[in-house]
Amino acid sequence: MSPSRFDPVTLEILWTRLVSMIDEAAATLWRTSFSTLVRESNDYAVVLTDVAGHSLAQSTASIPPFIGTLPRTVQHFVRLFPPESLRPGDVLTTNDPWLATGHIHDINVCMPIFRRGRPVAMVAACSHVPDIGGRLRGAGIREIFEEGLQIPPLYLMREGRPDPAVVAFIEKNVRVPEQTMGDVWAQVSACRMMERSLGRLLDETDLDIAAFGREVRARSEAAMRAAIRAIPNGVYRARWEIDVTGEPLALAAKVTVRDQDIAVDFTGSAPQVPRSVNVTPSYTFAYTAFGLKCLLSPDIPNNDGSFRPITAWAPEGSILNPRYPAAGGARNAVGQCLPGLVMDALSGVIPDRVTAGGSLSCSFSMSGEHAGRRYAVVNFINGGQGAAAHRDGIPILSWPGNVGNTPIEVMETMAPIRVLRRARVKGSGGRGRHRGGDSALMEFEVVAETPAVLSFVFSRLLVAPPALQGGEPGGLARLAINGRRVASGEHHVVGKGDRVSMLTASGAGFGRPAGGTTRARPAATPGADEARPARLAHGSPGV
Secondary structure (H helix, E strand, O other): OOOOOOOHHHHHHHHHHHHHHHHHHHHHHHHHOOOHHHHOOOOEEEEEEOOOOOEEEEOOOOOHHHHHHHHHHHHHHHHHOOHHHOOOOOEEEEOOOOOOOOOOOEEEEEEEEEEOOEEEEEEEEEEEOOOOOOOOOOOOOOOHHHHOOOOOOEEEEEOOEEOHHHHHHHHHOOOOHHHHHHHHHHHHHHHHHHHHHHHHHHHHHOOOHHHHHHHHHHHHHHHHHHHHHOOOOEEEEEEEEEEOOOOEEEEEEEEEEEOOEEEEEOOOOOEOOOOOOOOOHHHHHHHHHHHHHHHHOOOOOOOHHHHOOEEEEOOOOEOOEOOOOOOOOOOHHHHOOHHHHHHHHHOOOOOOOOEOOOOOOEEEEEEEEEOOEEEEEEEEEOOOOOOEOOEOOOOOOOOOOOOOOOOHHHHHHHOOEEEEEEEEEOOOOOOOOEOOOOEEEEEEEEOOOOOEEEEEEOOOOOOOOOOEOOOOOOOOOEEEEOOEEOOOOOEEEEOOOOEEEEEOOOOOOEOOOOOOOOOOOOOOOOOOOOOOOOEOOOOOEOO
């Protein structure tokens, strides 16, 4: 097989086989994991890179930020642990937010793959673990030291043997060590599965991984640059406000299209804040690149080639490029705005491809003791997607986060709660030529015999999801405990009999509705699968 040239048929066969192998590795992670974050919410990824850390392929079910951050994490590992210094069976790990995914709640592992005594590729996995110690994950934490255990880049395993000191140190610092380390070992199992599968492919084909990677990346880069050339050169701007901790925060983007490159400058965004919503550069780039790829070339492979024409920059000390020791445990509540912000900026030149604003991934965390055991859970509840030029927004969908709604049965099994209702609020999406997706309402009662700590990561409680092309904004989110409205950035102690209500935001509309004007949404008629809405001053269904 030629080291520098692949015919299209061979290239497609090899590419498809690589994707199927990495999906098999991801299935191994999913099947052997302990936490609901992996098994139910899809909060994980597996990626294959060359020895320099340039991505070749990632698991199909990967969530967007991990697609962009995990290869960069491998590159940091390669810089700190040169591949020639590694041995078969070595496994590296870290959760450093500036080297990895942006918050310490994601643990990353990386393993070299050897062929004839030399490293030829790297495989890495990442997942959001159920607990990392410190204060329970929430939006109001002031600095990273409060958030939990920081794991610098180090060896988790050497030549196939776990480092007992590292394992003991992690287990000692988390609330649910069997779940947390169980998920880490599931990541290692996924890497080993990829190692075996790639070994079989190399035995059969003697594929030159480096040459294959160059070919795939070159083709992906060419396709992305061709898509960029179809956009008129110019400078396009957008400005949003997002609220997570009780006050609006500015997000600004200047998108410069120049021939076959795109540069996104976030100057004008808010300074970093003493709350856990700061977004490290790796996460900023990941969601910026994801939004542009959705717009320009959604069908070409995800790898470094497709991202080379894109740059993203934010001033140091801003909320999108914070200085250490900024907290970032709830960084998704800000970072997930970036695809929509970029789409807003480009909506004037490619209006048929963009999507209006919607709800971001929402979650609640709960920790305590019940029936003689300690528990720590993170559960997701999604809201409405914004509408697009050609369709209504999808209800109760995680976009752009791609995490799944945690099933009720799982919630009640993993924590002492009883779900009273979870429903779609029909008619709650913003009006327009196409309507925004509906929100979700969930209520549960605490049944624990001892007090528990509860926290939320919710946004859109004060500033509604923005519409496009004359549509109506989406509806606001709302949180309440025992009927009393609460903010997202607080920790709450709850006990037996307390009732918690959560309403996610609904998606915004796209385009002016029939008649040419927008008006207040009518109250929905309660039905079998929807909540009974009480109209609030801002026009969103109440909790």
